[in-house]
Amino acid sequence: MQVMDARATTQERMKEIIHADNTIKVQRVAPLTKRLKNPSAPTQSIVIFTGCPKAANDAIIEGVRIKGRYYAARRYITQNQIRQCFKCQGYGHKAELCTRKTTCGNCAQEHETKSCTEGKSKCAQCTGEHPAWHRECPRRVKEYERLEAIIATTPPLFTC
Secondary structure, X not given: OOOOOOOOOOHHHHHHHHHHHOOOOEXXXXXXXXXXOOOOOOOOOXXXXXXXXXXXXXXXXXXXXXXXXXXXXXXXXXXXXXXXXOOOOOEOOOHHHOOOOOOOOOOOOOOOHHHOOOOXXXXXXXXXXXXXXXXXXXXXXXXXXHHHHHHXXXXXXXXX
């Protein structure tokens, strides 16, 4: 049973659902990712935007109820997410701002990933036999560890 599909539910309806069981004032709600990695997952992550840091802190401390179910909440900071460029396959920036040459994420050659016809994968980051976005890529693991260190030192609540 899906409680609320953030991709199919309107902003106003999502706000109504959250307001029904919580005291926080929600300004906006958005799905965390544009595409689900696992469409059959029973839950999906959403970002709840509030009008002030205190309201956000209340949600983090108290959690959020949606249709009677409790969900733990945590501070969302966009800089604490893995950011991989799908133009050059590098980390730390997005394709819109990339000045490097186009590199395929599947075979590491100089063409766009969507036009790749190569049958064998080669990572543009570590030259391993996997696509550039593979979760076990040593370069991606290193990037994840770097972000985990930053997250560990980030205060869990907003300053008011």
